[in-house]
Amino acid sequence: MCKFLTHESALRDAEPRRGTSAFVNAIRCFNRPPTTMVHGVKILSNVVPQAQAEILTEDALTFLAALHRTFESTRQNLLVARDVAQRRYDSGVAFDFPPETAHVRADPTWHCAPPAPGLEDRRVEITGPTDRKMVVNALNSGAKTFMADFEDSNSPTFASMITGQVNLRDAIRRQIDFEVGGKAYKLVATPAVLIVRPRGWHLDETRVAIDNSPVSASIFDFALYFFHNAHELVKRGYGPYFYLPKMEHYLEARLWNDIFLFAQSYIGLPHNTIRATVLIETLPAAFQMDEILFELRNHSSGLNCGRWDYIFSAIKKRRADRGTVFPDRKDVTMTVPFMDAYVRLLIQTCHKRKVAAMGGMSAQIPIKNDPKANEIAMEKVRADKLREVTAGHDGTWIAHPLIHNIARKVFDEHMLGPNQYHVRREDVRVAAADLTNANVPGKITEDGVRSNVSVALAYSTAWLGGNGCIPVNHLMEDAATAEIARVQLWQWVKYAARMNNGQPITVPFVDHIIDELAPTIKSTVPGIKEEHLRITTNYLKGQIRQQWPSDFLTSDLMPFLTMADGVELRWQPSFL
The missing domain is CATH 1.20.1220.12 (Malate synthase, domain III)
Incomplete structure (x- = not known):
């Protein structure tokens, strides 16, 4: 148990304030942050003692510190490399496939790890933040997997980051059932398989300092989840599975792989137990799909078309090119040339290496009290999922449990096996110019x-x-x-x-x-x-x-x- 210098008496004596949760009141009652007994590690934020005791334990923080001290300098160097690359793009250097790794792309003999237990069939994956109600509903949705998100669908208050870890720990141990407002939330007998998305390499966890520097948010999210749950997940027949966001270079994937090797050795877990799916959601990463898979190959479970971040990156990375001004956001669809090329290359690359090529998120959600508008929206979802499965994707994302049946029906009709690794897409020929084709029909209104x-x-x-x-x-x-x-x-x-x-x-x-x-x-x-x-x-x-x-x-x-x-x-x- 980690020892903290906390104001427990303030917590005991705190009087509830009208309209405010006891949790928030407890936080407000602390007038200075706790200090850990782990050398060099400081928790700078005010958090609830129970969360500290359960998640921010001495052993977990020691593990976090070991990861930070081993890998933080590499992370910082890679972030500097991003800035250097951006200046090159701004100067007019064209995006292209890295010449130094041509041999990796050309070699047909290497493959990634076989699917881990529970990841053979991923035809529908539901995503969402880690609040307790969402975790239960997502795990019960009928989807094959649930991507519990510490990143883009999450606002990273420190309370949400810590309680999210508590919720995932409880879900894994089937101790998450609760009742609120007379409604019971209880896990079904066979919930979705859990996959966790930590935050991206660019983010710091500013509420935790190690040796007077903020810890990487990526390492923070990964370390606490892995340390507390990896052995339990394996005992229950699965494993620690992750989605890795916003990488821009294969060396960033190498860093993750090194962390996986270190972490597995640290807790005595066999190497290659971890599996990670990488979201290809930056323009530079689209030119390095083979290389990213190669770096993670013994821990890889595929790639995902992170479509919205990819559009964002396509604009941002080519910010100095006035020829890439896009029309209204609604017109930048998956069928425009540069997005279609990205999808085709991702599917071909994944299936060549025998891993999953996951589709992306449809933004539509059910519309209550307007059946006609709802049917129009759901038809857009059907069309999007049909496009994905017929292109060769092995699964798709949904954001709402009520969309599960629509997505599932489309994939069940068109993907008879657990996946489509056999759809090699050898017809695909994607050049650098295809991935940077800025011809997007539409207008700015x-x-x-x-x-x-x-x-x-x-x-x-x-x-x-x-x-x-x-x-x-x-x-x-x-x-x-x-x-x-x-x-x-x-x-x-x-x-x-x-x-x-x-x-x-x-x-x-x-x-x-x-x-x-x-x-x-x-x-x-x-x-x-x-x-x-x-x-x-x-x-x-x-x-x-x-x-x-x-x-x-x-x-x-x-x-x-x-x-x-x-x-x-x-x-x-x-x-x-």
Whole structure:
């Protein structure tokens, strides 16, 4: 048991405040953060002692510190390499397949690990954050797997990160059943197989310091989940399975593989027990699919088309190219040339290496009280899933349990076996120019501008309030879709794009729309705070004035969550 210097008496004596949970009151009662007994490790945020005792144990923090001290310098070097690569792209260097790894792509003899238990058939995967109700509903949804998300659909308050770990631990041990409002939440006999997505390499966990530096959010999420659950998962017939987000280079996959080897040795788990699916959601990664699989080959369970982040990356990485100005977000579909090429190459690459080629997320969600509108939305889901399964995908993503039956029916009709690894797609020939083809039919409209402003403001404001995925106009929006909205607004202003009515998109024009729509966000996202809306309004106005857009809005806004968690801003970004 980890020893903490905490104000337990303050917790015992705290009086509940009207309309506020005991959990929140407990946090408020602490006036200084706990200090751990693990050398060099400090928990900087105010958290509940029970969560500390159960998750932030001395042994777990010792493991976390070992990972940090072994791998943090490599992570930092890889992040510097991202910046160097971006400057090369800005100077006009073309995207291409790496010449130094041509032999890896050309060699047909190597394959990845066979599917681990529970990952042979992944025809429908449901995704969502790690709150307790979501975890139970997702595991009970009928989907083959559940990707529990610490990343894009999650607002990383420290409380949510720690309680999310508690929820996953309890789900694995089948101790998650609970009742609220007279409704019982209880796991079914055969729940979905659990896969966990940690945060990306670019993010720091600012509430935990090791040797006076913030720990990697990726390592933090991975370490706590793996340490507490890996042996238990294996005992129950499965294993520690992960989704790895936002990588930009095969060396970033090598870092993950090295961490897997270290972690398995550390706790005495056989090597190659871990399995990881990599989301191909950055433009540079699309040119290195073989290499990413090769680096992770003994731990690999395939690749996924992270479509929304991929569109975001396609704009951001080619930010200096005025020839890549895209039309309204709704027109950048999976059938436009550069997206179609990306899909075909991913399926071919995965099946050549005998691993899963997973499809992406349809943004539509069920529409209550409007059967006609709901049927139109669900038909879009059917068409999207039909496109995926006939292209050769081995599974697809859904965001809502009520969409499971639609996706499942399409895949059951067209994928008779557990997967489609036999669909080799040897007809596919994808060149570098195909992946960077900026020919996207469509127009920029005022409705498109307004939609982007609304989504960027609504999501960012909700995120600051602790909500990482929200419905807007019957679409599920998360960090990835909000990022598209943000960088499109920047791109349109930067290159003086014109709408279909001939009007140029200027800073004053976008400012006017932001000011007009900001007051309406309160009805879109009930319960938001005026302070948060003011922050995101100013942030969005600042973004359209930048020479280049920020890499990630989550990185930009994280200091506000850090401050809300009671942590002094020691790593304050310049925009604040």
